Amino acid sequence: MYILIDHFIGYLKLQKNFSDRTVEAYQKDLFDGLDFFSSVLSTPVEQIEPSVIDGRLLRGFLANLQQRKLSRATVARKLASWRSFFRFLYNDRLIKANPMLRMANPKQEKRLPKFLHQEEAKQLVEAPDATPLGLRDRALLEFLYATGTRYPS
Structure with missing residues (x-):
């Protein structure tokens, strides 16, 4: 063999x-x-x-x-x-x-994605300061939150 x-x-x-x-x-x-x-x-x-x-x-x-x-x-x-x-x-x-x-494969586990609660998301979006880079970061965080983009786990 x-x-x-x-x-x-x-x-x-x-x-x-x-x-x-x-x-x-x-x-x-x-x-x-x-x-x-x-x-x-x-x-x-x-x-x-x-x-x-x-x-x-x-x-x-x-x-x-x-x-x-x-x-x-x-x-x-x-x-x-x-x-x-x-x-x-x-x-x-x-x-x-x-x-x-x-032969069939075993069914795969279906895991729910991890998520932030509303208050956690708000804190995250509001965390950047008022500098130009901070405003950019806040805009990116708001975009990611609004579109539901997930980080792969």
């Missing part, structure tokens, strides 16, 4: 032009899954064939990720790594069926 992963990593680097950090994350995610599959199958990692990884085993991996209390975004990234790997294997005709086709 390591040879297939190495081939996939080369594909990500050379053909897909992924960044080094992205490639490193994909490789780490794949190795994490291999370690899980190896323990469940009681098979050395080197002897695992892609054909033995089925939907049941992948659901077990998903359950393991959730038991480890990983964030939903991390779980989604790990599944995306495996989804890309199996798509690569399927497109290169190295496997006959893609077991990831029926």
Whole structure:
């Protein structure tokens, strides 16, 4: 399996032009899954064939990720790594069926944006002094407040 992963990593680097950090994350995610599959199958990692990884085993991996209390975004990234790997294997005709086709990503958390209360916003807008730069800053703050512009968190 390591040879297939190495081939996939080369594909990500050379053909897909992924960044080094992205490639490193994909490789780490794949190795994490291999370690899980190896323990469940009681098979050395080197002897695992892609054909033995089925939907049941992948659901077990998903359950393991959730038991480890990983964030939903991390779980989604790990599944995306495996989804890309199996798509690569399927497109290169190295496997006959893609077991990831029926795997859904966990729903992402929807977080509300942080905001200032009315009194806090008023204090912020009124904070600049009466100098030309202060008036400019106040105009910018009023513009940002009036348009509802948010700072990404």
